[in-house]
Amino acid sequence: MITNILEKKNLRLDIYLYYIRIFKSRSLATKFILTNRLRISGQVTQKPHKMISIGDVLTITINDNIKVLKVLDIPNRRGPYSESLNFYEDITPIESVTKKESLKLDVKFVERVGRPTKRERRQTDRLMGRD
Numbered sequence: 001m002i003t004n005i006l007e008k009k010n011l012r013l014d015i016y017l018y019y020i021r022i023f024k025s026r027s028l029a030t031k032f033i034l035t036n037r038l039r040i041s042g043q044v045t046q047k048p049h050k051m052i053s054i055g056d057v058l059t060i061t062i063n064d065n066i067k068v069l070k071v072l073d074i075p076n077r078r079g080p081y082s083e084s085l086n087f088y089e090d091i092t093p094i095e096s097v098t099k100k101e102s103l104k105l106d107v108k109f110v111e112r113v114g115r116p117t118k119r120e121r122r123q124t125d126r127l128m129g130r131d
Contacts (some may be wrong), residue, residue, distance in 0.1 A: 009074040013040070014048035019075040020084045022060070035062045057091070067093045
């Protein structure tokens with residue numbers, strides 16, 4: 001009977017997100033889960049006490065970026081970042097990554113601020129037809 005308890009590894013969702021370093025604190029993880037922006041295996045959840053186990057797929061939407069994580073193992077503690085990478089696999093589709101890059105606008109702002117130089121004033125006059 002004891003082996004059955006040890007084999008069945010479950011962990012609260014908010015603690016798991018805190019342990020794998022998605023959020024800085026458990027309270028931030030709890031607040032995020034309450035906003036309805038997290039799915040466990042396709043089901044929207046609003047309960048931070050929901051138990052997750054190995055094989056579950058988490059879909060997280062943060063700042064219009066979608067992250068899809070597969071639970072590989074259940075951590076015992078919050079360790080360093082390099083250790084936390086062993087507990088999940090990032091299976092985010094490549095299309096969403098390229099979408100993010102294509103949304104970047106090539107906006108060129110004025111490099112300097114202040115009054116225009118004599119050269120810039122002449123260019124403005126030519127543009128406006130005030131030669």
